């Protein structure tokens with residue numbers, strides 16, 4: 461039997477797949493409900509996501525949604541959400557949406573546009589240990605690194621591109637260089653697969669709840685505390701409603717955060733506990749702000765706006781939820797989700813919740829020329845937000861085979877990719893490995 465620890469999207473998807481193929485499993489979740497980072501609050505016809513907002517779905521994910529019977533529930537992003545904004549030199553500017561606007565538009569300076577064009581002829585070899593910032597700076601120039609890469613990385617990883625490894629975050633960049641000599645040439649020859657940005661009628665909770673309902677062998681309020689090896693198998697020590705129990709299994713799957721995996725594995729291997737513990741999870745704060753449309757100086761139309769760290773702002777960006785997806789809030793309201801991250805603004809982790817809320821409210825009011833107070837606000841924080849894909853993550857990836865020889869597997873948003881789509885892919889791949 462396979463014990464899956466953690467019922468976030470990764471653990472649930474793996475459990476579902478194993479069940480479908482007839483592989484015995486048990487899914488153990490420490491909290492009283494499934495979902496992990498996927499949690500939705502519904503307050504007076506307002507749909508508020510506590511962490512993840514949407515899924516950038518490829519065909520495998522769309523097929524999975526269809527298999528769960530949820531196709532009718534999908535809410536696709538509106539066409540306007542293709543527009544994305546970046547704060548540059550004191551105002552919001554639309555990001556170039558294609559090669560023509562990139563080369564001939566005014567978002568980048570002329571010298572930066574020439575640098576982008578020149579990358580096509582770059583012959584520099586690729587180094588697998590290069591950071592994202594260095595890669596983009598060296599090949600495209602500093603303006604592209606500061607105003608395109610940096611805000612994008614803040615938005616996805618809540619991280620610093622000077623620390624994140626290009627090879628782990630966007631392996632396609634290295635592949636393009638290895639195959640074609642140039643990132644740009646690679647994208648022209650091999651355009652990325654089309655993906656659909658989506659959520660569900662009742663938010664991401666609809667997805668999680670439907671998936672969880674179909675997974676039969678699961679236990680909530682069941683925290684795995686440690687594990688012990690026994691004759692090539694595993695004994696898991698679990699705490700179920702304050703009572704200790706032992707669960708026997710052949711294989712263990714970590715579908716929980718790396719710092720939690722460190723606690724569980726410590727009783728068996730201090731070395732692995734230290735590797736897991738070394739993964740950094742910087743803090744992320746978010747705040748939902750709802751206003752009446754007439755309170756705005758202008759109506760935000762698009763996916764949202766990102767705030768590069770070279771600009772003197774507190775927040776990392778704002779998702780314009782009510783513009784991206786229909787029916788997130790009543791029609792006369794605007795819903796914004798504001799993000800502030802420790803990696804962009806270090807004081808995010810040291811100030812109080814009240815100070816953070818005040819800083820966010822003040823900044824958003826100024827940026828969007830808002831009159832009056834919000835009609836509704838809701839704040840949240842993830843003290844340990846998103847795992848960082850640095851050299852520490854590379855160490856884990858390089859040693860995963862060793863872990864798997866012990867019948868321990870990782871199926872989570874580390875080290876195989878952070879997005880919900882990445883998590884679903886990893887779970888599908890791992891289930892295939894367990895096929896009898």
Ligand SMILES: Cc1cc2nc3c(=O)[nH]c(=O)nc-3n(C[C@H](O)[C@H](O)[C@H](O)COP(=O)(O)OP(=O)(O)OC[C@H]3O[C@@H](n4cnc5c(N)ncnc54)[C@H](O)[C@@H]3O)c2cc1C
Pocket residue numbers: 465466467468469470471488489490491494495496497498510511512513514515516682683684685715716717720724744746842845846871872873874878879880881883
């Ligand atoms: C603020 C924020 C915004 C995001 N936005 C997006 C987005 O818009 N789109 C996107 O694709 N991705 C987004 N992400 C990333 C994405 O949500 C996550 O990477 C993904 O949901 C992780 O799922 P998971 O199942 O791997 O882990 P988790 O969701 O962390 O699930 C792990 C589960 O393990 C349980 N657990 C922990 N310890 C134990 C234990 N000892 N025993 C048993 N159970 C345990 C936890 O309770 C939890 O339920 C965002 C992340 C954050 C933080």
